[in-house]
Amino acid sequence: MSSEHGTGRTDGAGHEAAAMRRALALAATPGVPLSPNPRVGCVLLADDGATVAEGFHRGAGTPHAEADALARAGAAARGTTAVVTLEPCNHTGRTGPCAQALVEAGVRRVVYAQSDPNPVARGGAETLRAAGLVVEAGLLEHDARALNRVWTLAVEHGRPFVTWKLAATLDGRSAAADGTSRWISGRASRRDVHRLRALADTVLVGTGTVAADDPALTVRDEQDRPLERQPLRAVMGESDLAPGRRVLDGSAETVHLRTRDPRAALAQLAGLERRHVFLEGGPRLAAAFVRAGLVDEIVAYVAPVLLGAGASAVGDLGISTVAAALRPVLTDVTVIEGVAGEQPDVRLTLVPAPLPAPRGSDHPEHPAEHPVDQPAAPPAPIPGGTR
C-alpha cells in the first residue's frame, strides 16, 4: 500500500524514532553496573520497520549494544537499519570496533542519537560512510545525552563528573557549636544518600573528615547491610590516614589521593577510570571544588532544624558581595518524608549556572564568575577509559 511503501521514507523515520525510544529504554535497563562505560541500546530494523533484533550494553568487558544485537540477529542482520543510541565505536578496546562489525554484518543504514564524545573511540560514522553505509546522526540526541549525562561530561571534560552532597540546617549549619552533628538530617535522607552513593563509582572526602568523623563510606541497604558492589572510597589530602580508620577496613576499595588540589585529585581518579565522584565533604574541601569550577551537581538536604551557631555547611568561596554570589540552577525540590516518626527534610538539586555572557570582565580568574567548569580544550582522554 502506498501508505506503507510509497512514503517509505516517512514511515521509516517513524519506525526509527520508535526504535530509538526502545533503544533508549533498553540502554536504561536498571541494575546493570556500567561505569566506566556509557549506557547504550540498539535495535535492528527490517525494511518494513519490523524489529529483527535488540541489544544493549551490560558493562565493561561485555559486548557493546550493537554487537549484542548483531549476535542475536545472526544472518538476519543483513540489509537492516541499526538504530543505536550512541555513535558506533571505532576503537578496539576490551571488545572490537562496532563500526566494523556493522559493516561486516551487512547492515545497510545506521541511525544514531549521540555522537561519541570519546576522542579515542570516535570516528565510527566516518568508517561506516567510507564502507558505503547510509548514516544519520542526532535522532533523539537530547534524550541520549540525558541518559548518559554523567558519562558524557566525564568523557568531554576528561575528568569525573562531580556531585556534591551537602546537608545543612535551615540556617546553613552542618554542626552545632560543640561540633556535634548527629543527626541533623533524618534517617530517610541518610538512606537517600546511600542510594545516591550507589549511583556513583567513587565517594570522596578529605583526610580531615576521616580524622574527625571516621566514616565507613560504604553503601548500605535499608537493613544497613553493605551492598555487594561498593564505590571506591577516595580520601584526598596530604595527611596520613591513621591506622584503624574505617575507610581502611577492607569492606570496599580505598585510595588515598595525596593532594589538596581538586583538579589533581580528579585527574588521579580519571586515571582509575572513575566517571562519577560523590563528594561528601567537609565544607572546606567542597568549597575548594566549587572555587575550582569542578562541581557539576549539588544535592542539598535541608533539614527543618535551627541551630543559630556552629560550623557553616559551606566553606569560604572567595565571594565578598551579593553580585558575585553563586546562583546554581534549581532542577528539583523533593520532600524526603521522614521515617520512624522523624521529620521530613527537603532535598534541593542544583546544577551550575551557565556562564554569564561576557561583560568585558577584567577578572577572568575570579572564581565567583566561573561557577561552571569549562571544557578543557582539547579534553584529555581518560586513559584506558574507552568503552
Place this chain on the structure above:
Amino acid sequence: MSSEHGTGRTDGAGHEAAAMRRALALAATPGVPLSPNPRVGCVLLADDGATVAEGFHRGAGTPHAEADALARAGAAARGTTAVVTLEPCNHTGRTGPCAQALVEAGVRRVVYAQSDPNPVARGGAETLRAAGLVVEAGLLEHDARALNRVWTLAVEHGRPFVTWKLAATLDGRSAAADGTSRWISGRASRRDVHRLRALADTVLVGTGTVAADDPALTVRDEQDRPLERQPLRAVMGESDLAPGRRVLDGSAETVHLRTRDPRAALAQLAGLERRHVFLEGGPRLAAAFVRAGLVDEIVAYVAPVLLGAGASAVGDLGISTVAAALRPVLTDVTVIEGVAGEQPDVRLTLVPAPLPAPRGSDHPEHPAEHPVDQPAAPPAPIPGGTR
C-alpha cells in the same frame, strides 16, 4: 417519609454539619479586614433543615455573624437552630451580646464549633442554657480553630501571634561579607512577602534594621503601588529613630516600641489590639523572639544561592549541641517560581514543635527545650480586644 422524619435526630445532625460547613465558608469570605476580630459565620436552620437565613461578621464595629443572620431572618428566626462557628458572645462591646439576641429572637437550639477563648466574651453557652435553649458545642471545632488559628492563639495567649519571616541563601546567609544583601531572594518571593504582610496587622523590625536598611515596610501590590489598608509598622529597640527614615514617612501608621524585650513589645502591641505580628528581622531580634518562645510560625525563603561567607540569617539561639537543636515542624514546602527570568526560591513554612514529653529535665529555663510558647496561666485578656 421515615427517612426524613422518623430519624429526624440523625438528619438534623446531617443538616447541621452541612450548615456548619456553610457557616465556615461564609466566615472565610475573602477580602474582609477583620483584625482584631475573629472570622465567624452563622446559618439559621428551620426544623426541616431548610436554611432560614445566613450571616457573617465583616469586621470590628459591624454586626456579629449571629446578629447579621437574625436581622436577615426577622420573625422567621423563631424556633430555628442557630449553627455558628464560634460560641455566641456574652459581652457587650461595640455591639450587644449575641447570646441575649438569640434568646430574644426565639431561637430554640444553638450548635457551635469553637468555644470562645476570650475571657471577656466567653460564657455565651451558659447564658443560652440558662434561658432554656438546647446548646451543642464542638461540631467541626477543628476546622473552626484552623480558620481562626491566629486570632485563637492571640486571645488564648494574650499576645499577638508571631510569624517570623526569614530569607536566606542555601548556606544560611542573609548578606554577603561586604554587607550587601540585595537581592538574595527573587522578585516573586518579595511579592509573596508583601502578600503575607497584608495578612498581618503589624510588621515588626528592630531599630537596627531601620538604621541599616531604611525599609518602607508598607504593603505594595504587583505594580508596586501601596495598598489602601496598611499594617501597623512597629519598630522595637531603645535607639531613637533618625528623622527622615522611611518608616516615618506617614504612608502608614508607625509605632516605636522602646524596649528590647520581645514579651514587653508584644504586650504593647496587644494593647493596640494587634493580633498578628509579621516579624521581619534582623537576625538578632528574631533570635530573641525564638529564645523567648514567642515565634508561632516561621516562613523561610531559601534562595538557591551560595555565598560561603557573610552574616548568618539566624542569630545566636543559645544552642550549643545538636541534641538541643530547634526542630520546628515543616507544614509546607512551596517552590516560588521566579518571574522576569529569575530563579525560583523555595518557601518552607514551619510551626514550633510540640513540647517534648518531660524527661526529668532539670533545666526548665533552657530556651532550646522550650521552643514553643506556653499559654500564660491564666492568659491575660487583651484590653479592648473583645469582639
